[in-house]
Each structure stands twice: as C-alpha cells, then as structure tokens.
Amino acid sequence: MAVAPHLISRMPALASIRASVLIPLVQQIDKRSGKTDLLLASHGLLRSQLEDPYAVLPMARYVALFEDAATITGEPALGARxxxxxxxxxxxxIGMLFSLSSTIRNAFERLSKYVNAVQGATSSGVFEEKGDLVWSYRIVDSSMWPRRQDSEFTLAASCQLVRSCFRRGWRPIEIHLEHQAPRDTRSLERIFGSSILFGQSGNRIVMNRAEADRVLRTEDKSLVEILERHIADLVDHSANGDAIAQKVQALIGIYLGHKPITVTALAAELKMSPRSLQRRLSEEGTSLRDLLRQHRQTLAAHYLGDQRAAPISEIARLLGYADNTVLWRSLRSWEKRKPPTVG
Known part of the structure; x- marks a missing residue:
C-alpha cells in the first residue's frame, strides 16, 4: 500500500510557463531547421517574448510547439534527448537549490514544492510506494494532448539533474510515462538507463529509497535560506500578484484562433462572473476588446512583416477572424488609430 503523498504542489488553473523554459527548445530548432520563427508564429508566439526570462507564456502553446518541433526535426525522442x-x-x-540538497529525496521534494515558480497547471509530488521512492509529474489540463515531448523531457532532465548533482552513473529503478509506447523504445531506454512502462496514469521516476535518503553533502544553510526566500517570492508573485489583465492576456494567447474569445468564456475560465471580469479590467484601465486588439496587432505586425509569411487566409484564421475581409477591416481601423507623426 502506498504511503500518502506529501509536498504535492498543484498549480493555478491558468496554464502558463516561464519563457526561460522555452529557450533551449528554440535553440534546438534553430540548429536543425530554418523554420523557427514560422513555427513560433503558428503557435501565437514571438521570439521577442523570450527575451525576458521571467515572462509568462501560455503553456498550451509550449506543449504543442514541442510536439511540432519533434516532427520538424525528424527526431521522435527530441524531448528526452x-x-x-x-x-x-x-x-x-530552483536548480541551484536542487544541487545544494543533502539527499536526492530532499532535492525532489524541493523541486515539487517550488515547481510553480516555473510553470502552471502542473501536479508534482514525492511519495513512497512498495519500499521505493517515487517522484511524479503531470500536466493537470487534459486538453493539452499529445504531450509526449514535455513528459519525456521533464523526466529525462530530472534524471540528468541527479546525475550532475549527485552521482554520474545514477539510474532509476523504473520510469513511468503516460503516453503509449512509440514504435522504437531503444533510444529512450538508453537515455533513462532503466525499464520503461508506458500508458501509465502519470509520469514518474521510481528510485531506490535507501539511495535517495543517503546524505551525500552538508548543506549550506544560509545559501539555502536565501534561495528559498527568493523562490517563495516568485511563487507568491505568480499566484497572487498577477493583474486580471495579465491573466486575460494569457488566455487570449492560448485560445486565439482556436475558440471564441468572449467575456463569458474567459470569466468562466477565471471562475468569476462576466460583470466582475469587466469591472476588474475597467479598474485596471483596459477591456477585453482592447487586450484582444493589442494581441492581434502584435501578431499581425509579425506575420505580415515576415517575407515568408503564410497566406493571408491563414493569418486571418490564426488571429481568430472569420475571413480575409474582417482582417483587412481591422488593419484599416488600426491604421486610423495611429497618432499623427510629429515632424
């Protein structure tokens, strides 16, 4: 019988991820393909959004982009590699705190506790089962599927953290992955160095409990306290400091071109009434109409300014317009809104 999980960290319903997590993926696509900017644009993202490592991006777009990247590069195990x-x-x-931990168990407990400083809509935890120690990771939003690349990347990266911070030849007892087995599992078995079970209820790293509890270093308590205080500030800001306008902007980024953007729909997503949402946005000096227009203007400027731009009908669809005519009307309207140049 499993011992009750502890140190479980469940993220806010609004799914987002720090831009810094996306940078290595973009670098990989740059190396293997010349289509990086087009791929980013097709998922409603701009390279300029990655310049601020604390910027928040829609996680749904990150997951989908990772899947497309594996296809474009022709590497099914891109995430794991x-x-x-x-x-x-x-x-x-968070990585520094992991590396300073006295035991592997402490490192994973801290990773679970503070993962919401990096990404949202995630459930992560450490628990004991049948005498083993298990670290679990799962995106709680079931609509983000397929997500093989994110799952394999996260588990492979976590194993690599143990190898680089504790013991180079470390191997887990078993790996669990929620997606079905690919045709060829040999590359994954080499990467993880253990047997892999597919089609599981979550993604897990099963490890030897005694090894995970072995004290391998003396912690620098002062440095650990400083790092935990800094991470806690990030977590508190992420959970409580976001303005409603920022949350609405994130939702626009997730849903634009995929579902209607309405006050009613976004209010339901944010678990508030439409009237409350409108009032909160008004208090922050904006409205859904303004935020939607700003987002579309930014994307349109990028799409239309790219020499390799997609067909105008595709751009209209990506911006959530019914057809080309509506897009052109908006472009003319935006042009009229521009303040006159002084000179």
Missing part, C-alpha cells in the same frame, strides 16, 4: 543536456542553471534558483 534534450533532457540529457539539462543543467541546474536552466531552472535558475
């Missing part, structure tokens, strides 16, 4: 090059610095202070 990328995970083998993961370093503590890639997740900032």
């Amino acid at each position: 990328m995970g083998t090059g993961f370093k503590p610095a890639d997740i900032g202070p």
Whole structure:
C-alpha cells in the first residue's frame, strides 16, 4: 500500500510557463531547421517574448510547439534527448537549490514544492510506494494532448539533474510515462538507463529509497535560506500578484484562433462572473476588446512583416477572424488609430 503523498504542489488553473523554459527548445530548432520563427508564429508566439526570462507564456502553446518541433526535426525522442543536456542553471534558483540538497529525496521534494515558480497547471509530488521512492509529474489540463515531448523531457532532465548533482552513473529503478509506447523504445531506454512502462496514469521516476535518503553533502544553510526566500517570492508573485489583465492576456494567447474569445468564456475560465471580469479590467484601465486588439496587432505586425509569411487566409484564421475581409477591416481601423507623426 502506498504511503500518502506529501509536498504535492498543484498549480493555478491558468496554464502558463516561464519563457526561460522555452529557450533551449528554440535553440534546438534553430540548429536543425530554418523554420523557427514560422513555427513560433503558428503557435501565437514571438521570439521577442523570450527575451525576458521571467515572462509568462501560455503553456498550451509550449506543449504543442514541442510536439511540432519533434516532427520538424525528424527526431521522435527530441524531448528526452534534450533532457540529457539539462543543467541546474536552466531552472535558475530552483536548480541551484536542487544541487545544494543533502539527499536526492530532499532535492525532489524541493523541486515539487517550488515547481510553480516555473510553470502552471502542473501536479508534482514525492511519495513512497512498495519500499521505493517515487517522484511524479503531470500536466493537470487534459486538453493539452499529445504531450509526449514535455513528459519525456521533464523526466529525462530530472534524471540528468541527479546525475550532475549527485552521482554520474545514477539510474532509476523504473520510469513511468503516460503516453503509449512509440514504435522504437531503444533510444529512450538508453537515455533513462532503466525499464520503461508506458500508458501509465502519470509520469514518474521510481528510485531506490535507501539511495535517495543517503546524505551525500552538508548543506549550506544560509545559501539555502536565501534561495528559498527568493523562490517563495516568485511563487507568491505568480499566484497572487498577477493583474486580471495579465491573466486575460494569457488566455487570449492560448485560445486565439482556436475558440471564441468572449467575456463569458474567459470569466468562466477565471471562475468569476462576466460583470466582475469587466469591472476588474475597467479598474485596471483596459477591456477585453482592447487586450484582444493589442494581441492581434502584435501578431499581425509579425506575420505580415515576415517575407515568408503564410497566406493571408491563414493569418486571418490564426488571429481568430472569420475571413480575409474582417482582417483587412481591422488593419484599416488600426491604421486610423495611429497618432499623427510629429515632424
């Protein structure tokens, strides 16, 4: 019988992820393909959004982009292979805290506790089962599917953190993955160094409990406290500091071109009444109409300014318009809104 899980961290319903997590993926696509900017644009993202490592991006777009990247590069195990090059610095202070932990168990407990400083809509935890220690990871939003690349990347990166911070030849007892087995599993077995079970209820790393509890270093308590305080500030800001307009902007990024953007739909997503949503946006000096227009203008400027731009009908669809005519009307309207140039 499993011991009750502890240190479980469940993310807010609004699914988002730090831009810094996307940078290594973009670098990989740059190396293997000249289609990076088009791929980003097709998922409603701009390269400029990655310049701020603390910027928040829609997680649904990240997951879908990762799947497309594997197809474009012709590498089905792209995520797992990328995970083998993961370093503590890639997740900032959380990675540093992982590397300073006295035991492997402590490292995974801290990773679970603070993962919401990196991404949302995620459930992560550490528990004991049948004498083994298990670390679990799962995106709680079932609409984000397929997500093989994210799952394999996360588990491979976590294994690599153990190898780089604790013991180079470390191997888990078993790996669990929620997706079905690919045709060829040999590359994954080499990367993880253990047997893999597919089609599971979640993604898990099963490890030897005694090994995970072995004290391998003395912690620098002062440095650990500083890092935990810094990460806690990030978590508190992420959970409580976001303005409603920021949350609406994130939802627009997720749903634009995929489902209607209405006050009623977004209010339901944010678990508030339509009237409350409109009032909160008004208090912040904006409206859904303004936020939607700003988002579309940014994307349209990028799409139309690219020499390799998609057909105008495709751009209209990506911006959530019914047809080309509506897009052209909006472009003319935006042009009229521009303030006159002084000179």
